Amino acid sequence: METLLIALVFSPLLPGIIARTKAVFAGRRGAPLLQFYYDIHKSLRKGRVTSDTVTWIFSAAPSVLMLAAVFSSFLAPFGRLKAPVQFTGDMIFLVYLYGLARFFMLLAAWDTGSSFEGMGAGREAFFSCLAEITLFADFLILAKLSKSLSLSEMIQQSSALSWRQAGPALMMVVVSYFAVLLAENSRIPVDDPATHLELTMIHEVMALDHSGPDLGWIVYAGAMKLFVLGALLVSILIPFGTGSLFFDRALFLAGMAALGVAIGVVESVMARFRLDRVPSFLVGSFVFAVFGLIITFARGV
């Protein structure tokens, strides 16, 4: 339960940190760190406007998204904090939990019949296919290193034991996973969460017709997804516990904040890719993961 609470409470802070980092780079003061809490709160209080032509799928998608986000927070370790739900192969469940949410979001986008949303959904489907193989390659490395098929074990054991023994492989995991993290959460250089240009959007465009609470849940679920997937990366990168429950959690949250800053820096120092270059970026991340696999299996650690 604690992981769920942490994710629910802290996830909207992460995009706030990213936005603030970008503002600093642009020489602006930027929105308050808590802006996303205000935005979600505002959306949840509003009424909704729904097109006459959509079916139940359109209204169901935000709930599915939010439920997937809630369930996923049970499966992921947050630093030294183990996931409350663990079983063999839970990482596959995690990936396809998000897959299910995406499936509903794609259907909801196509349901509107809007050409913008159709294009966005097509892009999302294509790019997530490419991101998925990298994700599984990374999980394979971690599974081999930790000799376990459960997410908490995989991540905590491999990072605790192996940074010294299998540093290069873990480094490959971190690099490729970071690329996937950016792609999965529609950040620059893959997508631009700040743009208003529908023709260039990937993720945002699918939510164009959702309003009020529907939009609020989609934004909230997006923040939670970033938080949970980010938590996996931070857990890999923090290879030790402090021995104190309180400091472990504080260290984890500091790590998450640092991740927010890192994403903000990436978004500030580079332009977005041209859309037809995104597959190369994702395949590039897969190549990193494959190198990691080769190192892991060749050395037999």
Next chain:
Amino acid sequence: MPHRKLHAKNNQGLDLDRVPLLERDVFRKTVLESCSANARVVNLFAGLRDDGDALVFCVLGDDEQSRLHIFSTRVLKDDPSFPSLTPELPQCHLFEREMAEQFAIRPEGHPWLKPVRVISGGRPFFEIRGGEAHEVAVGPVHAGVIEPGHFRFQCAGEEILNLEIQLGYQHRGVEPLMEEAPAPRAAWVAESIAGDTVIGHATAYCGVIESLSGCPISPRANCLRAVALELERVANHTGDLGALSGDIGFLPAAAYFGRLRGEFLNLLMELCGNRYGRSFCRPGGVLFDIDARMAGDFTRRLLKAGKEIDEVADLFFTRSSVLSRLEGVGVVSHQTAKDLGLVGPAARASGCGRDVRTDYAYGMYRFCHIPISLAGTGDVHARAVVRWLESQRSIDYLIELLNKIPKGALLAPPGPLRPNQIAFSMVEGWRGEITHSAITGPGSRIVRYKVKDPSFNNWAALEQAVRGAQISDFPLCNKSFNLSYAGHDL
């Protein structure tokens, strides 16, 4: 064939009788022959005669010789057709559509004769059939704070096969307003033709009125007009560079360019009390002066802003992730630019060295020259580079002007307009060549006022530039042209 064409100058009033009136076939032959040599169509417009027949005026510009030629033909009320020039000369296509809409003149053989501005009922659009093809309709209401326009894309997947642009949603009837409005109000109307080209259109309007009334302008007023025009240019060019950065998600440059645009707008504000330069130019001169202290202050701030632009541009134009977005995207070839008769930075980015400030120099530009900024590749990158170069050169030019503002009166109110005249004024606005023309009747009233914003020439280039491009790159291409909807719609 000197008898066929009347040689004219920028900002010159001519007796209407002296404009050669050619037979339809001779008119057509003259246009085609001249344009197959070095000329291009600067303006092609119609006006009604008292007897109900229409007169079609053609203004050709030979940029290399810096010569303007004007001639006309008559289209009878009872037989309102003339052979279209468009099949041989694509740059005429919008001019002919405009004439057909305004005066019920029928260009026979025009390949796509649909209305330009009047929106009523359905419109034909190009169609495409096939399982993989799909259509995307964007606008007229857009997501950002921009003007209305309808974009119809035919795509195969992410690739744009064809784009058709339908404008006209901002049609306010500027030309009749300019004819009817009393002089003080007409200046306001001229400043409202395109909200971001206030100085450009106001200067062109003043040029027309001054040519029609034979009113001389003091060197000081001419110099101050040039100062305002260049400030407007730098402000918009830096703003455009910022908007380009924003579109590709390159935040720091977007923020810094955006702030620098404000610096230049603030200078205009201090000059005349309005950030966009409203109420600065009036027929006969200008309404506000720059004293020595102000000139020194402007120079200091321009030097500082110029240095900052260079720093940000250095950051922008050297970043590989930026270059990969700009290079090779939205290419307009040199030939296409010539065929479509592009003007302004869009033409100069495709290697066409057209610039009214040099080719048809007027006012201050006759005494102080400014180099033409060229690029060759015709892509988004070239259009961005031309904007950067022009910003630098405008700042240098501004500093040069501010240090030697000539003496003279600010304003000498023009006298009454001369009857039966035609006058022309071309100004290089930041977007390109602005042309205002006016014809006075026997009673010294303006009976026909014709406005041509550079956007009118250049919208067709955007349609060509995005062919074969990714649809996700369209906003970037669009921004690289940054054309005016209001200026086109009038």
